[in-house]
Amino acid sequence: MSTNMKTQTRPSGGLGDLFKKEDYWAVWLGLGIVVVALLLWTSGNTFIKSISVNFPGNWTDFSKIAAFLSANLMNLFLLWLVFTVIFTVAIKTLGHKVGEFIFGFTIIFIASIVIYILGASKFSNHYNLEAPLWALVIGMIIANLFKLPEWFNTSLRTEFYVKTGIVLLGATLPFTMIVQAGPAAFLQATVIAVSTYLTIYFVGTRVLKLDHRFAATLAAGGSICGVSASIAIGSAVKSEKQHVSVAISLVVVWAIVMVIGLPFVIKAFGIPDGPGGAWIGTSEFADAAGMAAAAAISEQAIRTFTLMKVVGRDMWIGIWCFIMALISVTKWEKDESGAKPQAGEIWYRFPKFVIGFFIASILLTIIVATSSPHAAASVTADVINPIKVLRSWTFIFTFLCIGLTTRFRDLTSVGWKPFAAFTAGVCVNVPLGFIFSTIILGGFWQLVK
DSSP: OOOOOOOOOOOOGGGGGGOHHHHHHHHHHHHHHHHHOOOOOHHHHHHHHOOOOOOOSSSSOOOHHHHHHHHHHHHHHHHHHHHHHHHHHHHHHTTTOHHHHHHHHHHHHHHHHHHHHHHHHHHHHHTTTOHHHHHHHHHHHHHHHSSOOOOGGGGHHHHHHHHHHHHHHHHTSSSHHHHHHHHHHHHHHHHHHHHHHHHHEEEEEEEEOHHHHHHHHHHHHHHHTHHHHHHHHHTTTBBBBBHHHHHHHHHHHHHHHHHHHHHHHHTTTTHHHHHHHHHHHEEEEEEOHHHHHHHOOHHHHHHHHHHHIIIITTTTTHHHHHHHHHHHHITTTTSSOOOOOTTHHHHSSSSSHHHHHHHHHHHHHHHHTOHHHHHHHHHHHIIHHEEEEEEHHHHHHHHHHHTTTTOOHHTTTTHHHHHHHHOOOHHHHHHHHHIIIIIHHHHHHOOOO
């Protein structure tokens, strides 16, 4: 029998949350890297640039990669050391076992080197097989052929890696672009998220007779921001733990389908990169998988995906949690005792890494805008470009972890009714996202560079 989630939703516990929540640590680490990179740049130090190892693309002769590895071995070691130290500080504070994390992360880092090299090959470039996609596929093969040890789970911090990467991504996107895209992204996200949510909820409750809380949790995962939304809404409406797990499983199933299917369709039909990235941002169900899909297209697709997903959809999670908590208390729990949700619930559930994303963008935009042309070019070359490379590493960690935690046997056990309800949302989300991204707002997204 599944255990009901009895913990009532509540506002933030105060300053203690600043160091006890993964969201906040993603902000501290992401912004910390940005600030350190800027400080080193002002002093003329090139440390960040030297450890931002980016393997040469389109290679055919492995001897060239071997020579590159030999020349950059120390830089790779320093890169591993920097990531290990900053992640370990967070892992320790969050209450996980440090020894297990360091050992597991070292394995992930070494595997990521292999994947990075594979993704840079001419073969991969020809077939648009970016490193993130290789990471996902290789991770899934390993997870489904071998039983991974329990201790390894400590290092499989999918959400943590992707949130840190998204904060770093903010440093590479001018804030002026975010301001310009914000209204369009929010409008598109609002129409599609609400339509998808209501579809899944209606089909789940009225057609398939699922529990209200279960349907609400499924709808959140399919319309807002995947795993995070499933967990947050599940807690807000006091859904059963098993129901939250099912919602997460379905998010993973469809995220994998989309990470392979959307880039294929976009390229096959010649959809421009900007609208294509926005479509992925609208229709993909998880930040990490969506980033993998966008990365398989281009840097422009990554930008429009991020604007659509982070600025448009992820902003909804706090507001939606409050609304659903209010409905749960006033409609579904009329005969049960419990405190009513407070306005602070919006802040408590709001994804904090989104704030880090904005701060990083504002900081770099101000510095570039107030610098001389020569200094601005130097910031781009010695700060922004290295941060792009570090961001790429965090995304490879993310996609590898997604693959390593995806077991097909678990995904086939969710039952047909939840799957049918979630799929009904997909049938609304994907075509509606296509219409908005390529027709209604296609010209706008194409101008985002």
